[in-house]
Amino acid sequence: AQSVTQLDSQVPVFEEAPVELRCNYSSSVSVYLFWYVQYPNQGLQLLLKYLSGSTLVKGINGFEAEFNKSQTSFHLRKPSVHISDTAEYFCAVTGNTGNQFYFGTGTSLTVIP
Amino acid sequence: DAGVTQSPTHLIKTRGQQVTLRCSPKSGHDTVSWYQQALGQGPQFIFQYYEEEERQRGNFPDRFSGHQFPNYSSELNVNALLLGDSALYLCASSLLGTVGWEEQYFGPGTRLTVT
Numbered sequence: 001a002q003s004v005t006q007l008d009s010q011v012p013v014f015e016e017a018p019v020e021l022r023c024n025y026s027s028s029v030s031v032y033l034f035w036y037v038q039y040p041n042q043g044l045q046l047l048l049k050y051l052s053g054s055t056l057v058k059g060i061n062g063f064e065a066e067f068n069k070s071q072t073s074f075h076l077r078k079p080s081v082h083i084s085d086t087a088e089y090f091c092a093v094t095g096n097t098g099n100q101f102y103f104g105t106g107t108s109l110t111v112i113p
Numbered sequence: 114d115a116g117v118t119q120s121p122t123h124l125i126k127t128r129g130q131q132v133t134l135r136c137s138p139k140s141g142h143d144t145v146s147w148y149q150q151a152l153g154q155g156p157q158f159i160f161q162y163y164e165e166e167e168r169q170r171g172n173f174p175d176r177f178s179g180h181q182f183p184n185y186s187s188e189l190n191v192n193a194l195l196l197g198d199s200a201l202y203l204c205a206s207s208l209l210g211t212v213g214w215e216e217q218y219f220g221p222g223t224r225l226t227v228t
Binding site: 034036042043044046049092100102103104105106 | 117146148153154155156157158161169171203205216217218219220221222
């Protein structure tokens, strides 16, 4: 079985400051990892994904994440946030059958002007 | 290229009633998954349909059932509604890739309120 822990439920950060949203996973099989963003009253949009290869993954809107197998982590980073980045962010994991996604409880990112 | 669409957008039902939610997958996708997202929580997997069959099911009671049609669209049915069924129901479509179902595209969701 797989599970995801998002360590911070809320992260306030000033505009143009860097941010890191933390995600740890547990799995007994190979994993594929994802970050999704959800704006108010909307569905989930994929930011980035790790399937294999380079452990540093770049996504949309300037976000990137690093897969660390030894620490079972997949933290999301952005060097300079904008007001428009204010949203809920979800980390998700799926195993090598890839059919069921397990989501964390989400991190609410608030960018302060 | 149309993305995942869901209907209706909002729905209000009374306890004990039944509800049907609908989903059309992204063009070219053949697999549909349903998730329940309670307020302040992450999405929880309900079940997944592929080739008109339920492939996998999460920890949800039999009151939750589904169907996939030959055109890959899908329905989620919930019987005997409880107050706790109030949530955002998300549909996600995907396509079998080289390592499995690599990515799920989500629709905007249906907000169900049970009173």
